[in-house]
Amino acid sequence: MTDSAVTDATRASAKPATKPARPYFSSGPCAKPPGWSPEKLATESLGRSHRSKLGKSRLQYCIDLMREMLALPDTHRIGIVPGSDTGAFEMAMWTMLGARGVTTLAWESFGEGWVTDAVKQLKLEPNVVRADYGQLPDLDRLDWSDDVLFTWNGTTSGVRVPDGEWIPADREGLSFADATSAVFAYDLPWDKIDVCTFSWQKVLGGEGAHGVLILGPRAVERLSEYTPAWPLPKVFRLMAKGALAEGVFKGETINTPSMLAVEDAIFALEWARDLGGLHGLIARSDANAAALDKIVAERDWLGHLAVDRGIRSKTSVCLTVEGADEAFIKKFASLLEKEDAAYDVAGYRDAPAGLRIWCGATVDTADIEALGPWLDWAYATAKAG
Numbered sequence: 001m002t003d004s005a006v007t008d009a010t011r012a013s014a015k016p017a018t019k020p021a022r023p024y025f026s027s028g029p030c031a032k033p034p035g036w037s038p039e040k041l042a043t044e045s046l047g048r049s050h051r052s053k054l055g056k057s058r059l060q061y062c063i064d065l066m067r068e069m070l071a072l073p074d075t076h077r078i079g080i081v082p083g084s085d086t087g088a089f090e091m092a093m094w095t096m097l098g099a100r101g102v103t104t105l106a107w108e109s110f111g112e113g114w115v116t117d118a119v120k121q122l123k124l125e126p127n128v129v130r131a132d133y134g135q136l137p138d139l140d141r142l143d144w145s146d147d148v149l150f151t152w153n154g155t156t157s158g159v160r161v162p163d164g165e166w167i168p169a170d171r172e173g174l175s176f177a178d179a180t181s182a183v184f185a186y187d188l189p190w191d192k193i194d195v196c197t198f199s200w201q202k203v204l205g206g207e208g209a210h211g212v213l214i215l216g217p218r219a220v221e222r223l224s225e226y227t228p229a230w231p232l233p234k235v236f237r238l239m240a241k242g243a244l245a246e247g248v249f250k251g252e253t254i255n256t257p258s259m260l261a262v263e264d265a266i267f268a269l270e271w272a273r274d275l276g277g278l279h280g281l282i283a284r285s286d287a288n289a290a291a292l293d294k295i296v297a298e299r300d301w302l303g304h305l306a307v308d309r310g311i312r313s314k315t316s317v318c319l320t321v322e323g324a325d326e327a328f329i330k331k332f333a334s335l336l337e338k339e340d341a342a343y344d345v346a347g348y349r350d351a352p353a354g355l356r357i358w359c360g361a362t363v364d365t366a367d368i369e370a371l372g373p374w375l376d377w378a379y380a381t382a383k384a385g
Contacts, residue, residue: 088211158318
């Protein structure tokens with residue numbers, strides 16, 4: 001038996017002594033904020049109409065907290081919409097695209113989803129710019145006379161755009177940013193973003209089903225001046241009687257929201273405020289990503305799918321595993337789940353076989369650090385058969 005085989009066998013037989021206290025590493029829905037419990041949620045709005053004075057005040061409070069935590073300027077409107085991030089982004093596409101050319105960027109599965117919508121559903125002929133998983137296309141060669149659609153942080157590839165410098169201030173088209181794994185983890189340049197979408201279930205650790213749509217002034221102008229050629233479902237309609245439906249951005253949702261999900265989001269936002277707001281959240285994500293980087297650097301069999309650190313996600317970190325295929329990763333992840341050492345760490349089904357570890361602010365750095373020895377154990381155990 002070789003030295004490496006002996007080491008693997010030893011690791012396989014010796015489970016680590018310490019487990020992550022909260023082994024929640026899923027990339028969506030993500031870990032709840034530390035200290036969360038259902039008993040801590042406000043319940044006065046439950047069982048009440050979302051259109052009651054109380055219901056609207058809680059929805060508006062949630063919007064106000066998001067504005068504060070994102071340091072969002074008054075020029076941008078915030079609306080709570082149905083369908084999670086997908087619903088929010090599709091609402092933006094269906095209501096605003098078609099006024100000019102469209103460029104869609106795709107370097108992971110959700111970006112590819114927007115390509116499919118643009119081509120097959122809206123019957124547009126977009127300029128599609130692609131890159132392989134783990135990479136970015138050349139962002140400096142885009143035609144900004146087009147509307148440009150992209151994911152700020154590719155949840156399934158672990159790749160993010162480096163900053164907003166590649167988005168010109170004098171752009172003719174609109175910038176559409178699917179930022180669901182980026183908001184609350186990066187200091188976003190709001191002057192470069194015309195349309196932004198996300199859901200509470202990512203960096204805030206909130207519940208699914210609800211999306212958030214942020215519109216800058218140029219997006220509002222597009223809505224006011226352009227009517228798409230296709231019919232719009234009721235849940236997508238942002239215009240009423242020829243004017244922007246301003247109530248949507250004041251807590252008057254298009255359809256009935258879950259007030260329980262709203263109260264859950266409020267809990268997370270108040271937790272974030274107590275941390276110091278956006279910069280407190282960013283600091284926690286940075287510390288978690290650094291802890292995982294250290295684990296990767298210490299192991300020859302583990303690597304980053306995004307090799308370039310400048311475009312590597314700090315939230316949905318995607319890892320390569322030496323010699324692994326889909327079956328191996330499934331076994332690897334199952335071993336960790338069975339031991340309650342880590343949940344939901346297998347990579348996305350359309351991505352290259354590997355691991356995906358959520359490092360957003362709701363995860364504690366100590367739990368990332370405790371994960372390292374368990375990755376060793378699972379790797380050795382899976383290899384030993």
